[in-house]
Amino acid sequence: MPETNYDQEMAFFVDMQRCIGCHACEMACAECETNGQESMIHVNYVDRAKSPQTTVQVCMHCEDPTCANVCPADAIHQDEFGVVHSANTSRCIGCSNCVLACPFGVPKKMEEAELMMKCNMCYDRTSAGKKPMCATVCPSQALYFGTREEIERMRPDSEPVNSFMFGQQEVNTKVNIMMPKGTHQLIIP
Amino acid sequence: MAKLPVSVDKIIDDFGPHKAYAPQTGFHGNSEPDKLVKTHCCYCGMQCGIKLKVKDNKIAGFEPWEEFPFNEGRLCPKGVMRYMQNNHPDRILSPLKRVEGKGFETTDWEHAMSKTVSEIKRIQDTYGKDAFAMLSGVSLTNEKSYMIGKFARVALKTANLDYNGRLCMVSAGGGNKKAFGLDRTSNSWADLKHAEVILVAGANISETFPTLTHYIWQARDNGAKLIVVDPRMIPLARTADLHLPIRPGGDSALFGAMLKIMVDNDWLDHDFIDNYTSGFQETIDAVKDYDLDWAEENTGISKELIYQAAEMWGKANTSFLLHARGIEHHTKGVENVLSCINIVLASGRIGRPYCGYGTITGQGNGQGGREHGHKCDQLPGNRDITNPEHRKYISEVWGIDEKDMPGKGLSAYEQIEAIHRGEIKGMISICFNPLVSLPNNNFVREALEKLEFYICIDTFLSETARHADIVMAGSLHEEEEGTVTTAEGRVVKINEAITPPGNTRRDGQILMELADRLGEKEKFAFPTSEDIFNELRVASKGGTADYYGITYQKVVDNMGIFWPCKTLDHPGTPRLWEDKKFETPDGKAHFNPVSYRPASEMPNKEYPVVLTTGRVVSQYLSGTSTRRIGKLLDQYPEPLLEIHPKLAFQYGIENHDLIKVKTRRGEAEFPAHVVETIREDTVFIPYHWGGKHSANQLTIDSLDPVSKIPEFKVCACQLEKTGKKGSQHLTETAYQSSL
Numbered sequence: 001m002p003e004t005n006y007d008q009e010m011a012f013f014v015d016m017q018r019c020i021g022c023h024a025c026e027m028a029c030a031e032c033e034t035n036g037q038e039s040m041i042h043v044n045y046v047d048r049a050k051s052p053q054t055t056v057q058v059c060m061h062c063e064d065p066t067c068a069n070v071c072p073a074d075a076i077h078q079d080e081f082g083v084v085h086s087a088n089t090s091r092c093i094g095c096s097n098c099v100l101a102c103p104f105g106v107p108k109k110m111e112e113a114e115l116m117m118k119c120n121m122c123y124d125r126t127s128a129g130k131k132p133m134c135a136t137v138c139p140s141q142a143l144y145f146g147t148r149e150e151i152e153r154m155r156p157d158s159e160p161v162n163s164f165m166f167g168q169q170e171v172n173t174k175v176n177i178m179m180p181k182g183t184h185q186l187i188i189p
Numbered sequence: 190m191a192k193l194p195v196s197v198d199k200i201i202d203d204f205g206p207h208k209a210y211a212p213q214t215g216f217h218g219n220s221e222p223d224k225l226v227k228t229h230c231c232y233c234g235m236q237c238g239i240k241l242k243v244k245d246n247k248i249a250g251f252e253p254w255e256e257f258p259f260n261e262g263r264l265c266p267k268g269v270m271r272y273m274q275n276n277h278p279d280r281i282l283s284p285l286k287r288v289e290g291k292g293f294e295t296t297d298w299e300h301a302m303s304k305t306v307s308e309i310k311r312i313q314d315t316y317g318k319d320a321f322a323m324l325s326g327v328s329l330t331n332e333k334s335y336m337i338g339k340f341a342r343v344a345l346k347t348a349n350l351d352y353n354g355r356l357c358m359v360s361a362g363g364g365n366k367k368a369f370g371l372d373r374t375s376n377s378w379a380d381l382k383h384a385e386v387i388l389v390a391g392a393n394i395s396e397t398f399p400t401l402t403h404y405i406w407q408a409r410d411n412g413a414k415l416i417v418v419d420p421r422m423i424p425l426a427r428t429a430d431l432h433l434p435i436r437p438g439g440d441s442a443l444f445g446a447m448l449k450i451m452v453d454n455d456w457l458d459h460d461f462i463d464n465y466t467s468g469f470q471e472t473i474d475a476v477k478d479y480d481l482d483w484a485e486e487n488t489g490i491s492k493e494l495i496y497q498a499a500e501m502w503g504k505a506n507t508s509f510l511l512h513a514r515g516i517e518h519h520t521k522g523v524e525n526v527l528s529c530i531n532i533v534l535a536s537g538r539i540g541r542p543y544c545g546y547g548t549i550t551g552q553g554n555g556q557g558g559r560e561h562g563h564k565c566d567q568l569p570g571n572r573d574i575t576n577p578e579h580r581k582y583i584s585e586v587w588g589i590d591e592k593d594m595p596g597k598g599l600s601a602y603e604q605i606e607a608i609h610r611g612e613i614k615g616m617i618s619i620c621f622n623p624l625v626s627l628p629n630n631n632f633v634r635e636a637l638e639k640l641e642f643y644i645c646i647d648t649f650l651s652e653t654a655r656h657a658d659i660v661m662a663g664s665l666h667e668e669e670e671g672t673v674t675t676a677e678g679r680v681v682k683i684n685e686a687i688t689p690p691g692n693t694r695r696d697g698q699i700l701m702e703l704a705d706r707l708g709e710k711e712k713f714a715f716p717t718s719e720d721i722f723n724e725l726r727v728a729s730k731g732g733t734a735d736y737y738g739i740t741y742q743k744v745v746d747n748m749g750i751f752w753p754c755k756t757l758d759h760p761g762t763p764r765l766w767e768d769k770k771f772e773t774p775d776g777k778a779h780f781n782p783v784s785y786r787p788a789s790e791m792p793n794k795e796y797p798v799v800l801t802t803g804r805v806v807s808q809y810l811s812g813t814s815t816r817r818i819g820k821l822l823d824q825y826p827e828p829l830l831e832i833h834p835k836l837a838f839q840y841g842i843e844n845h846d847l848i849k850v851k852t853r854r855g856e857a858e859f860p861a862h863v864v865e866t867i868r869e870d871t872v873f874i875p876y877h878w879g880g881k882h883s884a885n886q887l888t889i890d891s892l893d894p895v896s897k898i899p900e901f902k903v904c905a906c907q908l909e910k911t912g913k914k915g916s917q918h919l920t921e922t923a924y925q926s927s928l
Contacts, residue, residue: 020395020424022806027269033220036213050865052424136253137264139399155410
């Protein structure tokens with residue numbers, strides 16, 4: 001592992017109410033030389049017939065990543081900083097276990113390459129002390145990269161939440177979702 | 190003869206638009222560029238800072254410029270993809286000449302220049318100087334804008350120069366001059382941060398100025414209330430405290446009613462009104478009958494919402510009012526702007542921290558480009574071409590006899606009308622695609638076909654350029670040094686990242702050679718862009734838009750300088766009016782009485798539905814460059830007809846049905862996009878596409894009497910089901926502008 005300046009104080013925050021559906025994050029993500037012009041972040045309308053509300057889905061970098069746990073080829077690695085990396089290309093067998101198992105629907109199988117690809121928190125940038133590309137360009141700062149203290153100070157009406165209940169499964173993540181003040185866990189029945 | 194020389198399909202085959210994508214591994218040098226050049230996005234008035242990656246004199250990619258204070262690295266999708274133009278396969282790499290039956294063939298600069306100059310002389314000798322006109326655009330730098338103003342008056346010697354800002358912010362300029370005596374947004378965007386109330390009228394900020402969204406949210410984090418006035422639930426309106434879904438054209442009725450409520454409740458700053466303004470009594474007299482019932486009827490907004498907005502605005506201690514084309518693209522655009530300014534002046538909240546007002550200029554240099562002589566009635570420094578003193582000063586700067594300075598010319602659309610009347614016979618254009626961006630564009634096409642000679646300077650063969658006799662291969666934003674002035678009045682530096690490719694030339698070089706061949710070489714002897722800027726500084730000195738104290742070095746050192754900046758030791762003026770001394774003749778801010786009047790074409794039994802137009806986040810203006818960038822097109826490939834489910838139900842329209850939209854000017858077919866996010870009486874079509882997909886085949890060419898802006902935002906239409914569904918073929922080919 002090369003020497004790194006990854007700052008563990010820095011965290012990733014997603015605030016859906018600010019998302020304007022512009023897709024700047026996707027376009028900037030795809031520019032990364034390791035992504036082959038594919039975006040690892042995805043913007044979608046919730047129900048365009050009724051609202052321009054969009055959601056933006058980035059890898060949540062789970063503390064106990066289901067994708068890695070179900071990988072039969074041990075291709076998905078979580079590093080010492082908690083970043084869950086995209087599949088190791090020499091190991092990945094394109095089985096799609098991770099695609100099916102991820103509670104957030106993040107990994108995508110790139111059919112042409114027979115490989116799973118997903119966000120690695122712009123490791124080349126974050127390990128050099130920079131922000132991930134999507135959070136750098138996001139014009140509404142629906143995607144924010146900084147310290148928890150900073151965002152709590154700047155956005156006093158919102159609460160960063162990184163704990164999710166999917167039925168019986170509790171998932172804690174490195175990435176936070178901004179929720180109304182007082183929210184501590186998102187429960188998805 | 191400016192008819193198409195060959196079938197449009199052949200022209201599209203040869204010159205596009207074609208969709209371009211970056212190679213899967215990125216452009217050569219993306220990961221190891223030779224250099225990173227700090228400059229700005231070429232698109233909207235935000236002028237976000239960006240760093241362009243350069244490899245082997247080609248643009249290879251981008252990197253966010255996080256130190257630039259306005260956007261700190263933030264970009265919209267157009268900004269991310271703006272680097273794709275230089276490498277684009279459609280790029281015109283050499284001058285072209287029209288060849289009947291064949292299309293366009295490469296030619297050399299000698300032929301392009303000599304043919305152009307001989308035709309200019311022939312037309313002017315035959316029909317008079319003003320029979321040769323010029324149209325320009327404000328995606329150009331201050332240096333080019335200034336030089337074009339001088340070129341038209343000194344080298345072409347024509348009165349008929351105008352620009353595409355005529356479709357952009359001239360209503361705001363007209364209103365600002367009447368009220369303040371100066372045309373600039375009154376504050377920097379930093380004053381949004383602690384405004385208690387932000388009122389956004391007719392500005393789809395999240396799609397047309399996406400990076401300004403962060404400033405609005407910062408204010409909301411600090412407790413600001415947000416009021417959005419828009420016929421559609423735009424992304425910014427979705428979470429607003431109040432969304433006033435106004436009927437297109439009802440703006441001055443709304444703001445007149447809000448003023449009356451402020452007066453009735455004494456939510457007024459009497460000290461400010463009494464000491465620093467004029468015209469208050471006449472102005473409130475004009476709205477004395479605008480009660481809530483009247484307002485509801487004329488705006489289409491409920492009484493309750495109007496009152497809540499007036500109360501929120503009236504009681505605030507700090508505030509910022511922003512508007513854009515939504516209230517300005519009207520035959521009463523200036524009146525709408527003045528009705529906004531009236532509620533700002535009544536509140537007294539201007540010229541103080543977090544108390545702001547301004548238009549959000551649309552184009553990259555919409556601000557600077559409208560100040561230095563680009564307009565048919567204007568000379569540098571925002572001077573008036575009919576004012577004897579102004580004419581005298583600029584004549585001296587330019588070294589010409591004042592009597593040789595042409596007078597006021599025709600505005601952009603009036604030039605089109607003059608071509609039809611046979612008064613204008615020849616034209617040169619740069620940075621303007623009127624065949625897509627002007628209203629009633631079948632009339633525009635017929636005008637182009639009547640021109641005896643038309644020269645187009647551009648980087649891509651736009652829909653308008655297809656009608657040219659000579660196309661001069663000009664330069665991109667990143668291929669020529671200069672400055673632009675952002676929508677907040679900040680002069681910033683555009684750096685040359687690469688030299689113009691192939692046999693293309695810098696726009697400035699093209700204009701200088703034309704001036705030389707027209708016999709005015711010594712007046713256009715500018716070795717560098719900085720030399721042009723230094724002449725602009727002198728020409729602007731003493732005008733309301735005074736740049737004299739701004740130098741290239743100062744702009745670079747400070748990452749931008751806000752004008753006015755009259756002396757070299759002056760730091761610039763981010764916030765206007767702190768001394769409460771306005772630039773009007775009496776030094777006061779002027780209230781202006783506004784009586785509401787309907788749009789030029791209201792719906793009736795025959796044409797029962799209101800049609801309004803606008804933009805989408807992934808395209809820019811007439812799409813000359815953005816309709817060639819694959820990913821931007823894929824995001825929103827073709828113009829859709831937004832229609833409310835209740836209106837759709839009346840016609841039996843379902844999502845994706847192909848609908849014929851008819852107006853008194855033309856008809857076109859669009860797939861229906863049935864959404865609840867638009868008024869029930871209004872349909873919306875974005876205008877970035879050309880040919881058979883162009884919304885401007887339908888729009889009306891009525892102009893504001895003061896600003897001469899066309900009424901893009903309101904006309905009356907019919908809807909007719911075609912019995913067909915939108916097709917994949919139409920979706921995938923819409924960007925090409927076939928006929």
